[in-house]
Amino acid sequence: MTTYIIRRLLLMIPTLLGMTFMLFAVVRFAPGLTTGGGQFSAGIMQSRQAQKQEQQIMERRLHLVDKNGHPINLAMQYFLWLKSTCEGHLGTSIVYQEPVLTLIEQRLPVTLTINAIAMAVIYLVSLPGGLITALNQGRLIDRGYGFFSLALYSLPVIWLGSTVLGFFANPQYFNWFPSAGLHSTNTQNMTFFRYIADYLYHIVLPIVCSVYGGFAILSKQIRGSILENLQQDYVRTARAKGLPESTVLMRHVFRNSLLNLITLTGMSLPGLLGGSVIIEQIFSINGMGRLAYTSTLSRDLPVIQDLALVGSVLTLLSYLAVDICYHLADPRVIYD
Amino acid sequence: MDNRFTLKDFIFTALLLLIIGAAFLAMGQFNYVNKQVIALSSQIKTLNEQQLAQTQLLQQIVRHGLRIQSGTGQTAKATQKDIRETLPDGTRYVCYPNPPLLPHNPYSLSDYARGDWLVENLGENPRTLTPFVARDVGATVVQGWVQESLLSRDPVTLKWEPWLARSYRVSPNGLKITFKIRRRACFSNGHPVTAQDVLFSYNTMMNPGVDDAPQRVYLNDVKSCRAVGKHTVIFTFKHPYFKSLEVVGGISVLPESVYKFKKAGDFNKRGRLLVGSGPYMFDKWTSGEIVLVRNPRYWGPLPTFNRIIYRFIQNPQAALQAFLGGQLDTDPPEPSQWVKYIKQPKFTQSHHCYKFLTPAAGYEFVCWNLKKPEFKDRLTRTALCMLVDRNAIIKTFLYGLAQPITGPFNPLSPQNNPKIKPIAYDPAKARVLLRRAGWKMGSDGILHRDGKAFKFQILLPSRDPLIQKICVYMKQQFAKAGIDMSVQPLEFSVMIEKIDNRQFSSFFLGWSGGIENDPYQIWDSACYADKGSNAGDFDNAQADKLISEGRREMNTAKRMAIWHKFQAIVYREQPYMFLFTSDALMFINQRFHNTAPVGKFGPLEANWFVPLKLQKYQ
Numbered sequence: 046m047t048t049y050i051i052r053r054l055l056l057m058i059p060t061l062l063g064m065t066f067m068l069f070a071v072v073r074f075a076p077g078l079t080t081g082g083g084q085f086s087a088g089i090m091q092s093r094q095a096q097k098q099e100q101q102i103m104e105r106r107l108h109l110v111d112k113n114g115h116p117i118n119l120a121m122q123y124f125l126w127l128k129s130t131c132e133g134h135l136g137t138s139i140v141y142q143e144p145v146l147t148l149i150e151q152r153l154p155v156t157l158t159i160n161a162i163a164m165a166v167i168y169l170v171s172l173p174g175g176l177i178t179a180l181n182q183g184r185l186i187d188r189g190y191g192f193f194s195l196a197l198y199s200l201p202v203i204w205l206g207s208t209v210l211g212f213f214a215n216p217q218y219f220n221w222f223p224s225a226g227l228h229s230t231n232t233q234n235m236t237f238f239r240y241i242a243d244y245l246y247h248i249v250l251p252i253v254c255s256v257y258g259g260f261a262i263l264s265k266q267i268r269g270s271i272l273e274n275l276q277q278d279y280v281r282t283a284r285a286k287g288l289p290e291s292t293v294l295m296r297h298v299f300r301n302s303l304l305n306l307i308t309l310t311g312m313s314l315p316g317l318l319g320g321s322v323i324i325e326q327i328f329s330i331n332g333m334g335r336l337a338y339t340s341t342l343s344r345d346l347p348v349i350q351d352l353a354l355v356g357s358v359l360t361l362l363s364y365l366a367v368d369i370c371y372h373l374a375d376p377r378v379i380y381d
Numbered sequence: 382m383d384n385r386f387t388l389k390d391f392i393f394t395a396l397l398l399l400i401i402g403a404a405f406l407a408m409g410q411f412n413y414v415n416k417q418v419i420a421l422s423s424q425i426k427t428l429n430e431q432q433l434a435q436t437q438l439l440q441q442i443v444r445h446g447l448r449i450q451s452g453t454g455q456t457a458k459a460t461q462k463d464i465r466e467t468l469p470d471g472t473r474y475v476c477y478p479n480p481p482l483l484p485h486n487p488y489s490l491s492d493y494a495r496g497d498w499l500v501e502n503l504g505e506n507p508r509t510l511t512p513f514v515a516r517d518v519g520a521t522v523v524q525g526w527v528q529e530s531l532l533s534r535d536p537v538t539l540k541w542e543p544w545l546a547r548s549y550r551v552s553p554n555g556l557k558i559t560f561k562i563r564r565r566a567c568f569s570n571g572h573p574v575t576a577q578d579v580l581f582s583y584n585t586m587m588n589p590g591v592d593d594a595p596q597r598v599y600l601n602d603v604k605s606c607r608a609v610g611k612h613t614v615i616f617t618f619k620h621p622y623f624k625s626l627e628v629v630g631g632i633s634v635l636p637e638s639v640y641k642f643k644k645a646g647d648f649n650k651r652g653r654l655l656v657g658s659g660p661y662m663f664d665k666w667t668s669g670e671i672v673l674v675r676n677p678r679y680w681g682p683l684p685t686f687n688r689i690i691y692r693f694i695q696n697p698q699a700a701l702q703a704f705l706g707g708q709l710d711t712d713p714p715e716p717s718q719w720v721k722y723i724k725q726p727k728f729t730q731s732h733h734c735y736k737f738l739t740p741a742a743g744y745e746f747v748c749w750n751l752k753k754p755e756f757k758d759r760l761t762r763t764a765l766c767m768l769v770d771r772n773a774i775i776k777t778f779l780y781g782l783a784q785p786i787t788g789p790f791n792p793l794s795p796q797n798n799p800k801i802k803p804i805a806y807d808p809a810k811a812r813v814l815l816r817r818a819g820w821k822m823g824s825d826g827i828l829h830r831d832g833k834a835f836k837f838q839i840l841l842p843s844r845d846p847l848i849q850k851i852c853v854y855m856k857q858q859f860a861k862a863g864i865d866m867s868v869q870p871l872e873f874s875v876m877i878e879k880i881d882n883r884q885f886s887s888f889f890l891g892w893s894g895g896i897e898n899d900p901y902q903i904w905d906s907a908c909y910a911d912k913g914s915n916a917g918d919f920d921n922a923q924a925d926k927l928i929s930e931g932r933r934e935m936n937t938a939k940r941m942a943i944w945h946k947f948q949a950i951v952y953r954e955q956p957y958m959f960l961f962t963s964d965a966l967m968f969i970n971q972r973f974h975n976t977a978p979v980g981k982f983g984p985l986e987a988n989w990f991v992p993l994k995l996q997k998y999q
Contacts, residue, residue, distance in 0.1 A: 237409065
């Protein structure tokens, strides 16, 4: 197993190089240079001299030109970026004037908390949901659950987000929830638990929007693998042994069915950190999704590149983790 | 070995999770309590400082005797009068012994009370708050409360009046401006505002390493800045320029003691450092809000609100709902929201609703590329303008909340020539003009001239649905007259690149406004080359001459006459299709009083207050 892990880790290097180079090239070939802060938001042009000076600074900072102003070719640009990244310097945002790491540090906790809670809710609903529908295959409850979870899955989040915002955070209809942000304005006088409650109250709508589409896939997966396992020989054996049905189900079938979940969970880990652009935009949450979105629009290349780098590393690592977990959960799975 | 997961295991796991959860909660609580302790100690520190300031004041009174102060912090000496005069040698001298009070100032109103908070929306989270470096509107708003400049603009007369400066003196040729700084002006850290601080601020702006290129350009004409003694600053200029006073008088004065830097890069990166002499102090900036607190040492009238809080809600619907729910105190609604709510008597009775036009508002336009054969003649351009019913655009797409414009100047600005009337919508006359310009209807239903069909493309920013709607309307209007316009929405940075490289026939954009604009950047023929802002290549010798004359003319009345002539030329030539300038809209919570718009600037927050009975926050 150790050799396997080492081999996988080494293989990761060329994969990462390939991924980052692709991304680097795509970003560099995209038309339009970083437009700075105000110009972009105000939608206006700048004076000629200012524009020129700005462009020169950008080009130097992005290693597009060398000290003498001569253009550098793409491969060299990539090499320079790689070098500084390997030395441990993630870039500095052009727009925010802050290191990318600081930006991530500020936004990650926000996104992570919301997504972790959302994921917990999805599992809490989908696991029993999948089990119940599998046991009642073909009955009304199975069809009903399938119908509703698929219906929810097909609702676009941008529509549902605006709708719940328009109805449940609107004094003209139901003023049940706040419409934006993660905290009230006067948190300073709150006790700690009041503060937590205030936070939870603020994230209800974003969580609702993050979870509703997740039920369908997960519960269908579990339902499918439970049904598959029920056909297996070992189930027949267990039943023949005279084990009670609940033991057969919970101890044998359900546990075996959970194996599939390892893949699903592992793959959703990078998404946990990525955050949802749409939800964060609708509910005015300053998370990772919005960072990626605004950086893309303002062509903040260092941020785009480093976010993608972090994303790629996490994806590769979580795939490795999935493989290892498989081995741990099911010793029959052996990698050579 | 028993491999099963038994009840015992379950209880054990549950307990473990419980303990971990409790530990996390405890950690959070410690952290939270710690933050509160820090906040408390900073409050105690502020109180101590206030006490110290009071002690100093008492000592001063003991030493120099008592000067009676009115409730506004203004000295009640009637002998010191404001001076605004032109000396026999042509020097302009303006002296205000006391900072000018805003018109409609609330201090003498019977129900005036200090206290409460003002919670507003900034839309986008600012990228940085560093003075000079920050460029978004939000950062400018926040800085406006914390930092001040030597002069400030009067909202009614639109003239520059002494603020941190007690007086200013402009030499007859306009090449030398002398400021005398108010002796009692001080920064929030207690240090007095000195000439050295002004010099430091100027040098910072001019430092090529500081990331403020767009603002530095305006200072290129400054020859030198000198501090004479503690309270006098002298700026000299290379050429006479009508904006000289505004350019140097508008520099935010930073305390050198706080902002001193060795490497310019350090200055750029201190995005959370904001200290100045203004009525409010920067307190904190979290992921959801920026908090400003009252500056207890403010040298002018003590500000009204205990705190000003800016939240970041971009979604206009969410912002309006937050306003309706009381989480925001003001909201600038979208035109569609305005027309919906303004019709509801229940809403208008319980909120202040204001619609106003400010002279600083920008305008929307279509720029024609005059290098293209189809746009090279004035008749065609005028005809295109006649084909578009701007009043209909304003009524349909903007709900009537905009004003048509006749040229590059805001209708409220003194620069605007009031004699010029907008070109009326007249498709019949447009057809006549097109015929006179040599366009003939072809068999394909499209106009032709010199064997070429009248087809062109218009570029527009893809993120703006309003502009897209207007372009589709224009396309239909042009099609009726036999002109084929195709609409090409582009991402903003891509569009700018195309404009810079002159790869366009026409484009739709907006220019931001200013009370008195310098037309040089957009209209001088020298600004076509080198990716300049005169993208359409407007090249008129007479206009160039007027621009250079106007820029050198220091006498306001004479200069306005020049701008009026210039505008008449632009109007005749129609290098742009000038469309409209939008009204500003504002909803304000009813608990605020004295919110009516002041002069030409709209509602000014500095005038607002909440009577004691209605105060919401402590």
